[in-house]
Amino acid sequence: MSDTTWRLVTVNTAPERAKRLIGRVAEELKDRYTIIHVANADSIEQVEATVEEHKPNVLFCASMWSPEEAATIQETARSIVPDIKTHAIPQGLQVEKGPDAIVEYLKEEIPKLLG
Numbered sequence: 001m002s003d004t005t006w007r008l009v010t011v012n013t014a015p016e017r018a019k020r021l022i023g024r025v026a027e028e029l030k031d032r033y034t035i036i037h038v039a040n041a042d043s044i045e046q047v048e049a050t051v052e053e054h055k056p057n058v059l060f061c062a063s064m065w066s067p068e069e070a071a072t073i074q075e076t077a078r079s080i081v082p083d084i085k086t087h088a089i090p091q092g093l094q095v096e097k098g099p100d101a102i103v104e105y106l107k108e109e110i111p112k113l114l115g
Helices: 015-028 045-055 069-078 093-097 099-114
Strands: 006-012 034-041 056-061 085-088
Touching: 006 015, 006 045, 015 034, 015 099, 034 045, 045 069, 056 069, 056 099, 069 085, 085 099, 093 099
Parallel strands: 006 034, 006 056, 056 085
Antiparallel strands: none
């Protein structure tokens, strides 16, 4: 188990859903990672202020963002916290397959991202 506490910011236009899904993922991975959802930015414009305020070490872009938007979000986060780990959930995953698919996807991706 890692000693690192992962402070996560999500970028999602549905903040309650983001919090709920990350809560499920954090619970299922708690034997390996300590993940705390510290904040959500509900727009691209809020990313800078949210990252500045909370200084997370992880940021996830929700599946409603296009690859271009996700790249902008990630670049903004890295301009404030250069060593932040970022991940963009594939566009449309929530709409096409639902919240359980997001949880399963993140359970597979987080170990790759956090090591």
